[in-house]
Amino acid sequence: MALRVLGIDPGLTRCGFGVVDVxxxxxxxxxxxxxxxxHSEEPLDQRLLAISLAVDEWLDRHRPDVLAVERVFSQLNVSTVMGTAQASGIVIAAAARRGIPVALxxxxxxxxxxxxNGQADKTAVTKMVTRILRLxxxxxxxxxxxALALAITHAWRGNGLAVPAAASAAGPGGTGSGLTPAQRAWAEAEARAKRGRR
Amino acid sequence: MALRVLGIDPGLTRCGFGVVDVxxxxxxxxxxxxxxxxHSEEPLDQRLLAISLAVDEWLDRHRPDVLAVERVFSQLNVSTVMGTAQASGIVIAAAARRGIPVALxxxxxxxxxxxxNGQADKTAVTKMVTRILRLxxxxxxxxxxxALALAITHAWRGNGLAVPAAASAAGPGGTGSGLTPAQRAWAEAEARAKRGRR
Structure with missing residues (x-):
């Protein structure tokens, strides 16, 4: 009984996809x-189309229980943040259209x-992802x-899983779409595993 | 022989739609x-889903020759610009999926x-839109x-219409998706009308 999480690190130039079973x-x-x-030379509509088609393909191929997306902030680099936000909007809507819960x-x-360590660098994150996934x-x-780190994070934090949808909606991590049957079963199994560890 | 333009003023709280035949x-x-x-109390994924479904409905119902979207800038109000960018990404990708050219x-x-007047206020824009459309x-x-002003602007400026797709891609107004047969016919008719005015 594994939870399948699709993690997406949205971006216009590079959009990362990672699927893990937890x-x-x-x-x-x-x-x-x-x-x-x-490519930045491509027209914007064609770039966003490519991302839209890719997201649909990943959702259809792997049928994740939940989508975990990086929360986009208005960073200092305003030239890239707009494209990142446009890509994230497409990604989130694609999951919502399939009834797949989305967490940020x-x-x-x-x-x-x-x-x-919340301040860890990219090398440290990659190293831990490699170890966690036993690669x-x-x-x-x-x-x-x-994208893989995002997916692992979502499953480990239990956002939108161990808490009711209503509470999750108010919290910072979930968007409150409720639990799928697979998620509910996983949350129950996780609770049993936690009790077993005590 | 009219060009049908769908203008969309993207936004998460309010997304404006306007269709004109020119x-x-x-x-x-x-x-x-x-x-x-x-509503801002709704989960983000459900808000973006509502916009995604609305865009599809407007595209299917009116079958525009071209979509004109407001170009989103990273404004001072960063709390709203991210949602606006996410909505615009969904809007642009929806048109691109149907092969409908997009202009910003x-x-x-x-x-x-x-x-x-590029500095006109909202009242002046509304007044002129009312007059132009003979309402x-x-x-x-x-x-x-x-949204109506956007659609009128697009037709009047001839962006993505009177210029070849390749040139349009490099320019600020078009995204270079090429012309549909209807657009090409309209551009030719417009050229004839211009010659007739001279």
Whole structure:
């Protein structure tokens, strides 16, 4: 009984995808990982179309129980943040159209969950993702590690899973779409595993 | 032989839609206008889903030749610009999925095209939209006037129409998706009308 999480690190130039199966005892396994890139010379509508088609393909191929997306902030680099926000809107709507719950996590939450340090650098995150997923080598392409870290973070934090949808909606991590039957079963199994550890 | 333009003023709280038919002699007629709103208490995924479904409905119902969208800038109000960018991404991808060309126009371009003054206020824009479309009263809801102004601007500026797709891609107004047969015919008719005026 594993929870399948699709993590997406949205971006216009590079959009990272990572799918992991996470058991109730927190053991996580790599299912698939990849990056979809678009070129800045392409027209904006064609770039967003490529991302839209890629998201649909990943959702259809892996049928995740939940989508975890990086929460986009208006950073200092305003030239890239608009494209990132446009990509994230497409990604979130694509999951919502399929009734798949969506959860948002900040980069700090992801770094803290995976490495124990919210200020960890990219190398440390990649190293821990490699270890958590029991891989022989760091995941390729390198910039897809963030998407895997997002997916692991979501399952480990239990956002939108162990808490009722109504409470989750008010919290910072979930968007409150409720639990799928698979998520509910996983949350119950996780609760049993926690009791067993005590 | 009219060009049908769907103008969308993207936003998470209020997303404006306006459809106009524009003849080659620049005469513009109102086809439909409306606003889709979502509440800030709703989960983000459900808000973006509502916008995604609304865009599809407007595209399917009116089958526009081209979509004109307000170009989103990272404004001072960062709390709303992210939602606006997410909505615009969904809107642009929805048109691209149908092969409908997308053009972006700045608020200044819209104000200049409709009123002759790039710094015009909302009242002036609404007044001119009402006059251009030969309406008895200002369009309702009031904040949908911007979407109609966008659509009129696009047809009048001829962006993505009178210029080849390749040149349009490099320019500020178009996203270079090429011309549909209807657009090509309209551009030719417009060129004839211009010659006739000389």
């Amino acid at each position: 058991e109730a005892n927190r053991r996580a396994s790599l299912v698939d990982v990849g990056v979809v890139g678009t 996590h900040t980069p700090t939450e992801v770094k803290a969950a995976v490495t124990g 022989q080598a760091p995941p390729r392409p390198a910039d897809a590690a963030d | 003849e080659a002699n620049r005469r513009a007629s109102l086809v439909d206008v409306g606003v889709v709103g979502t 126009h700045t608020p200044t371009e819209v104000k200049a095209a409709v009123t002759g 008895q009263a200002p369009p309702r809801p009031a904040d949908a006037a911007d």
